[in-house]
Amino acid sequence: MTKPVEALHGNQSNLESEMVVMPHLEQMLEDISDKMRLPSRLDPGDCLIRDAFDSAYPVAAADVRGTIIYVNRKFCEMSGYSEEELIGSNHRLLNSGEHSTSFFRGMYRQIAYGKAWHGEICNRRKDGSLYWVDGTIVPHIPERGKISRCTSIWFDITERKLLEEELRASKENLKRLASIDPLTDLANRRRFQEHISSLVHEYPRTKREFHLALLDVDRFKEVHDTFGHPAGDDLLKTVATRLRAMADQHLLVARLGGDEFGLILTACSSEQANAVLEAAIEAIRQPMLIAGTSRRCSASLGVATFPMHAEDGAALLKAAGLALHHAKMNGRDRIENFQPEFRDIAEKKAFLLAEIEGGLRQGAFEFHYQPIVPLADHTPVSLEALMRWRHPQRGLLSPAGFQEGFADQQVRAAFGMYMLTKVFGDVTAFQSYGLAVGRIALNLTSSDFQSDAFLDHFFKLSAETGVPLSSFCAEVTEGMFLGPSQKRVEWGLHRLHEAGVEIALDDFGTGFASLTHLRQLPIDRLKIDRSFVANMVLSNEDQAIVRGVIDIAHNLGVVVTAEGVETVEQVELLTDLGCDMLQGWYFGKACEAGRLPALLGALPDCRIQRA
Structure with a gap:
């Protein structure tokens, strides 16, 4: 050497x-x-x-x-x-x-x-x-x-x-920015997922479980829409500040996007984790200043534990998301711990949505029509189009048999477009064999007004088939006038009304609609809910409500239809109270388009001559 x-x-x-x-x-x-x-x-x-x-x-x-x-x-x-x-x-x-x-x-x-x-x-x-x-x-x-x-x-x-030092500092700053949410200065989704991956990777060595919680601010969109974007940001920053005050080496808090926050708790039992999360919700409940006013907010929270509820990070996030969904469905302002049945419910719903999509493609949904009978003479019988699903295994289903599918906004929108195409085809067939009917009532949802596609399709089909828009009645429910889609719904109804479509307010008296809606919206018809009609013969209170609704509607120039009519006594009483049109099993159940001529020909004659 x-x-x-x-x-x-x-x-x-x-x-x-x-x-x-x-x-x-x-x-x-x-x-x-x-x-x-x-x-x-x-x-x-x-x-x-x-x-x-x-x-x-x-x-x-x-x-x-x-x-x-x-x-x-x-x-x-x-x-x-x-x-x-x-x-x-x-x-x-x-x-x-x-x-x-x-x-x-x-x-x-x-x-x-x-x-x-x-x-x-x-x-x-x-x-x-x-x-x-x-x-x-x-x-x-x-x-x-x-x-x-x-x-x-x-x-x-x-x-x-x-220069190298500046570049190094810039890289470190970029690295920090890449893992920090710019609005709240909390960890962002990327940092959150990296932390989950790290804990999952270390588990074979440490054998340490951890808890993952997803938190949503309740009714955040209402605050955002009411007070504006800056107020929404202030709310998120206030929530972030309160959550950050609880963070330590065993609690990571992140903003995942929108009004969703994520929390990861380590070195604690399920009971200890729930105590921390209860404290987090309680901190959010405290009054906060929004747009210069003091308001109380709440949050919903779903929790899942690794490895008890999932074997990897992605599955754990999904489990916490399912628990959060149930917290919202059960009233909000609460914590929901993941349960295995949540996954079963979600899988069942996903399977149902897939079946519905397949049914729409294959044309398995059809429309049955129920008569709406006028009490005045010289007025044609109208019809309400009611959807049915010809299920390959379960047979013919009413909407109650696939109600969970309507919870999905995209499915509701797809149903609306499908309905227009089917009903216009049926009405064209009615005309071809000379069946004279009044208006066809269509049940609309708020999803039909999320974009212009539904209304544009409506007008396009009318032009292509020659069936005038005045042949239809758009039935809407009171709940459609609440929430973020209210303005679009109101705009769409005005557009339909101006084109000749009648507007009916369905299930009146069961929701949150007020007389203001009758004054401000283009409502042509009120439909009294069947719950009032069912007992009106024996109940003075229900009879008084029905009478009051009819009187108010007529004073405002609005027509009244009573739903759920099943007995002759109800027909007679509603006739005496001045109701305009009746609908229910007394006149017949909804049937296929091909059976309508027979049904209409067999209708009981209950028309009266009005002075």
């Missing part, structure tokens, strides 16, 4: 002069030697070489004890010291304190074996400021084989180092 060159005895600080030469000094020596017609293995300490570099780069030399024996003008300019201050001083005069002992030990070891050292060093100027140099220290070895001195050439790389 090669032995170190003698004479570099004593303290390793002899090498801590931090005098550096430009990289590739040996190549430069060869280049200079060629130009000067000198041998390529010229002594780096030779005065000719020093003169060659003297005007271009900082050059210095030190003896084996670290005493500086030579500096050039460039070296003095870079260090801030004069030649007089440097010559005879120890190289430690320039020590910045930025490098470790092991750094200098490696430098010493390389030079001790007679090899040039290449690297970067941070030095300190006379004024105390730091600067970086890149270069090489070359040992001078005379014929005796002992190192007599070291020559170094420096290249100032301070600007490059500063």
Whole structure:
């Protein structure tokens, strides 16, 4: 093994002069030697070489004890010291304190074996400021084989180092921004999922369970729509501040998007986790300032535990999401822990939605029609179109048999478009075999007004088939005038009404509609809910409600239809109260389009002559 060159005895600080030469000094020596017609293995300490570099780069030399024996003008300019201050001083005069002992030990070891050292060093100027140099220290070895001195050439790389530091800081900042939600300054979805993955990955070693909770601010959209976007942001920031106050090394809080937050709890039991989450909900319940007014908000929260409820992060998130859904369905402002049956319910619903999609594609849904009988003479019988599903296994189903499907907004919208196509086809068939009927009532949902597609399709089918829009009645429910779609529903109803479509308010008296709706919206007809009709013969209270509704409607110029009529006594009483139209099993159940002529021909005659 090669032995170190003698004479570099004593303290390793002899090498801590931090005098550096430009990289590739040996190549430069060869280049200079060629130009000067000198041998390529010229002594780096030779005065000719020093003169060659003297005007271009900082050059210095030190003896084996670290005493500086030579500096050039460039070296003095870079260090801030004069030649007089440097010559005879120890190289430690320039020590910045930025490098470790092991750094200098490696430098010493390389030079001790007679090899040039290449690297970067941070030095300190006379004024105390730091600067970086890149270069090489070359040992001078005379014929005796002992190192007599070291020559170094420096290249100032301070600007490059500063730029690198800025880039490093920028990268760290970008990395931070990539994991932080900009609105709330909480961890974002990416950081949240990374933490889940890390805990799942560590579980085989740690055997530590953890709890994942998803939190939604209740009725956030109402606040956002009522007070505006800035108020919604303020609400989210307030919630984030209250949740952040609870965070510690065992609780990560993140904003996942919109009004959804995520919490991950470690090192605690299920009971302890629920206590923390109850405290979180209670913190959100406290009054907060929104758009200058004090309001109380609440939150719904779903919790799942790893590995009890799922074997991977994705499944755990899904389990917590199912628990959150049940918390909302059960009244909000509560915590719901995941139960295995939640997954069964979700899978059943997903299967139902897939079946519905298939049924729509295959045309398995059809419409049956129920008569709406007028009490006034010379008025044609109207019809209500009611959807039925001819299911391949379960037979003919009414909407009650697939009610869960209507909870999905996209499915409701698909039903609306399908309904128009089917009903227009049926009405065209009615006309072809001379069946004279009044208006066809169609049951609409708020999803039909989410875009212009439904109304545009309505008008397009009317133009293509020649069936006038005045042949239809659009039935809407009171709940459609509440919530974020209210404005679009109102706009759509006005558009339909102006085109000749009658507007009927269905199930009147069972929801939240007020007389204001009758005054402000283009309502042509009220339909009294069957719950009032069922007992009106025996109940004075129900009879008074029905009478009041009929009187108010007539005073406002609105027609009244009573639903759920099943007995002759109800027919007689409603006739005496002045109801305009009757609908129910007394006149017949809804039937297929082909059976309508027979049904209409067998209707009991209950029409009266009005003065």
